Each structure stands twice: as structure tokens, then as C-alpha cells.
Amino acid sequence: MTEQAVEAPSFTPPTRFAVPGRIAVSNRAAALWQTATLTEIRRETPHAATYRFAVPAWAGHLPGQHLMLRLTAEDGYVAQRHYSIASAPDDAGHIELTLDHVEGGEVSGWFHTVAQPGDEVEVRGPLSGFFAWPGDRPALLIGAGSGVVPLMSMVRHHRAQGLSVPLRLLVSARSPEELIYAGEFGAETTPVFTRRAPQGAPVGRMAAAHVAPLLAEQPPGGWEAYVCGSNAFAEHASRLLVAAGQPVERIRIERFG
Amino acid sequence: MNVTRGFTGRPRAHNAGLPPGQYDAGDDWPVLSAEVTPELSPAEWTFRVDGLVEEPHTWDWDEAHALPGSVYEGDIHCVTSWSKFGVRFGGVSLDAFLDVVRPHGSATHVVAYSHTGYTTNLPLADVTGGKAWIAWEFDGKPLSPEHGGPARLLVPHLYFWKSAKWIAGLRLLDQDEPGFWEQNGYHARGNPWEEQRYSGD
Ligand SMILES: Cc1cc2nc3c(=O)[nH]c(=O)nc-3n(C[C@H](O)[C@H](O)[C@H](O)COP(=O)(O)OP(=O)(O)OC[C@H]3O[C@@H](n4cnc5c(N)ncnc54)[C@H](O)[C@@H]3O)c2cc1C
Numbered sequence: 001m002t003e004q005a006v007e008a009p010s011f012t013p014p015t016r017f018a019v020p021g022r023i024a025v026s027n028r029a030a031a032l033w034q035t036a037t038l039t040e041i042r043r044e045t046p047h048a049a050t051y052r053f054a055v056p057a058w059a060g061h062l063p064g065q066h067l068m069l070r071l072t073a074e075d076g077y078v079a080q081r082h083y084s085i086a087s088a089p090d091d092a093g094h095i096e097l098t099l100d101h102v103e104g105g106e107v108s109g110w111f112h113t114v115a116q117p118g119d120e121v122e123v124r125g126p127l128s129g130f131f132a133w134p135g136d137r138p139a140l141l142i143g144a145g146s147g148v149v150p151l152m153s154m155v156r157h158h159r160a161q162g163l164s165v166p167l168r169l170l171v172s173a174r175s176p177e178e179l180i181y182a183g184e185f186g187a188e189t190t191p192v193f194t195r196r197a198p199q200g201a202p203v204g205r206m207a208a209a210h211v212a213p214l215l216a217e218q219p220p221g222g223w224e225a226y227v228c229g230s231n232a233f234a235e236h237a238s239r240l241l242v243a244a245g246q247p248v249e250r251i252r253i254e255r256f257g
Numbered sequence: 258m259n260v261t262r263g264f265t266g267r268p269r270a271h272n273a274g275l276p277p278g279q280y281d282a283g284d285d286w287p288v289l290s291a292e293v294t295p296e297l298s299p300a301e302w303t304f305r306v307d308g309l310v311e312e313p314h315t316w317d318w319d320e321a322h323a324l325p326g327s328v329y330e331g332d333i334h335c336v337t338s339w340s341k342f343g344v345r346f347g348g349v350s351l352d353a354f355l356d357v358v359r360p361h362g363s364a365t366h367v368v369a370y371s372h373t374g375y376t377t378n379l380p381l382a383d384v385t386g387g388k389a390w391i392a393w394e395f396d397g398k399p400l401s402p403e404h405g406g407p408a409r410l411l412v413p414h415l416y417f418w419k420s421a422k423w424i425a426g427l428r429l430l431d432q433d434e435p436g437f438w439e440q441n442g443y444h445a446r447g448n449p450w451e452e453q454r455y456s457g458d
Contacts, residue, residue: 030442030455030456030457031456031457031458032457035259068454070278071261071264071266072258072259072260072261072264073260073261073264073265073266074265076258077265077266077269078277078278079264079266079280080278080338081337081338082337082338106266106267106280110261110263110264114262114263114264119261119262119263120259120261120262121261122259127442128438128441128442129441129442130291130437130441131291231287231288231403235294235403238293238294239293241293242293248292248293248295248373249374251292251293253290253291253292253293254291255287255288255289255290257285257287257288257289257337257339
């Protein structure tokens, strides 16, 4: 081997938004399809259910990561979609996903109308370290609809590990019946209802008034913000954060398409 | 093959334009980006090409538009498994920009970076010879901010994370240097026909 002078220096762009670089993704796990066996189905809301799987060789994940799931038809046709992991990392050999029943949806439709315990699907992952939260920094979580799924993994992790780092969750749902994980939220959570609210609670979109108090109580080192949901929601919520003074390079967004 | 019990998939016509593992998103154009959509006006937009070139150059909006226009008509493919057929982007071929800066013979790769700081790496051969564009129009209208407007890179033969939104520049290098998603486990090249989704594929 000969020594070669490297002419072009390593490159960092002249802007502030950068890869966190603090979370390594296992390339082996990401490349490998594994069989996941459905062990339990729990209804969350009229339109969402949680699917628990045994994945014996699961390499583990960090809260916030997602996986790729595929279904194969008899004729070889394959459908694959991304799903966030709902469970906390320390659920040895098991993972949970929570799926919205999308009207006319190919994959979510199969889950909601056909799937039963004992069925097998294939998964690869975990994927993407960018949205992950290892539990190290104060985290301000904002989600809507099934966008609460990766955020719930963070909340569960926070609880399971007894972490003291500040954590807040703002979650938007159409109505109390459609609030996924409603029974599991604690003092860290503020729900926002857009169509129908419990008696005495206001109805309306997530607004500056929800975000401002959280940004006013800045923890030491500031918040790392995680926004998850439909693209329309992600745009709205990230604008609220920027308007309230959250630095753009400390907002991570996961858009469900 | 691991057949999923009771899964038939949606009725579908065979489509030779669909790479393996992809579905036709029809009229939908999903938005996927990890960062806040920047507020970037055409007047603020610039595009720079430097690194291993004879003459680094920065174009502003008007200078870039003064280059000969070029249109891409065809399909695009996102790693999240949707494809979109028969799209029409307007802009300028990357070759027109590279002709001005004159790459060194030693340049083998580029890092594309955006005004948000997003980066993605590509072999130089994947962005030359009429294979890549700087695009500012979609379907004859200005490209919307959430899809990368005022201007994005367009490399339609690779997965769409390579087509950096809000493109700010290209740096030519003599080595491959992973960008944002590539450091987060995505494939270095991302050819949809070979299903190069994740590192190791
Ligand atoms: C990183 C990431 C994480 C995600 N995490 C989650 C999660 O935790 N939970 C979750 O629920 N979702 C999640 N999603 C969304 C998920 O990946 C799927 O997009 C979602 O489940 C819909 O897939 P589907 O196959 O059911 O619907 P699709 O079949 O993809 O259909 C989507 C829409 O297109 C319409 N459509 C398209 N083609 C046709 C056709 N030929 N005929 C009729 N209708 C059609 C459907 O009616 C439907 O409205 C995530 C997405 C990403 C990118």
C-alpha cells in the first residue's frame, strides 16, 4: 500500500444543522431481515392497536428509532413500510408497534383485519439514529395521532430507568377516545384535543400557548425537541417551536410521509 | 420466501417502471425531511461548487437562471418505498455548473449540502452526463418549500434522499465521505433498482 496525500479536507457544511453523531447505528442489524412472531394485540383506540412481537435475535434499539416491516403475498408481491418502535429498549426479545388503521391501507389494513397472534412478518432494524433519544438530554416531545408512538418509547424508557432528566410530552388527538396510550400518561404529558375534549377542557389546535410555557421553563442545557406526526402537523409544530425561540438545530422531526 | 398468512396486497397492474420493494404513490407526494423547513427566498438562495475544481464559483438565483434550462421528465423513488411516476422538474443540468468550475481529474465524489446543513454524498459519475439537475420548478410551478424550494438537487436515478432539498453547494472530493443519512445507516450509493437502502444491502 502506498501513502496518498489527501487533497480535499473532510467537509463540514457552513450551516448549523448537523448530524448528532452521538448514536451509532448497527449496519448489520439494519441489513438483516428477521422473523417477528405476533404474540398479542391490544386495542388502543377505535383506529389504533398495539402489536406485540417476539423477535428473539432483536439487537435492541434506542427510544425513537423505527424499523422496516414487510409482508409477502403468495405470488411474491412484497409490501414494506416503516414503523416506529413503541416499546422501551429493555423489553428483551420483544418489540411493540402501534398502527393506525389507514383507510384503504395495504399494510395497516392487513394488521387491523387479518393479523392474529401466531402470525409471522419480517422486520429489519432498528433504523435511523437521528430521531433517537438515549435519555441523556432534557427532551421536549411533541406528537399528533400515531406520531406519539416513538415519543411513548422515550417516556417508557424514562420511567423504566427512573431517569431524572426533564421530559415533557405535548400530544394532540382529535378526541379523548382517539388519544393513543391515554391511560399511561402522567404528569409529564399535556394532551391537546382538536375536535372534542373532556368536559371543561378547551377544544382547538396546538398553539403558541401550549409551547410557550414549556420553553419558558428551560432546563439546564436547554431542550432537545422531538416532533413526530403527519407532515402537516410536523410543519405546524416545528414552526411553533421556532417562533417560541427553540433553536432550529435542536429540533428533530420524524414525518410519517 | 416468507409468505404472510392472508396477505394478498392491493390489486395491481404489473409496472415495469417500479423498482423492487416500491409502490406507486399516485398523486401523493409524501414529504420526508428531518429538519425544520427553512424560510429561504430566491433572493437569498445561492449555489456554490468548490473543492477539487479549477475555479470555484457561486451562483445567485439570476445567474443560475441565466444558464441553459433543462427539464427532467420521468420517475422518482423514495427509500421509504413510494415511487412517483411521470413527474416533470425544470431547472438546469448540473453539467452546466460543472463546465464553469472545471473539475480536477482527481475528483471522484461530491458532497452535496443544503442551506439547512443537510449533507449527502454521491460518486461524481452519478451527477454528470445528464443525470442530475438543480431544479426549481415542479409541474411548471415554483418548487414548494417543503419539497426543497426554492431549489433542490435532483438525481432521479438514485433514492430521493440523495436529491438534497434547499441545495446550497457541492464540494468535489477525491474520496467518498458519508453524508447525513449515510452516517445514520443508509447505503452509500442508493440505487433503487438494486434496493441499496441500508448500509450492507
Ligand atoms: C419513519 C416512519 C415511521 C412511521 N411510524 C408509524 C407508526 O408508528 N404507526 C403508524 O401507524 N404509522 C407509521 N408510519 C406510517 C406507515 O409507514 C404507513 O405509511 C402507514 O401505516 C400506511 O401504510 P398502509 O400500507 O396501511 O397504507 P398504504 O397502502 O400505503 O396507503 C396510504 C394511503 O394511500 C391510499 N392509497 C394508495 N394507493 C391506493 C390504491 N391503489 N387504492 C386505494 N387506496 C390507495 C390509501 O387509501 C391510504 O390513504 C411511519 C412512517 C415513517 C416514514
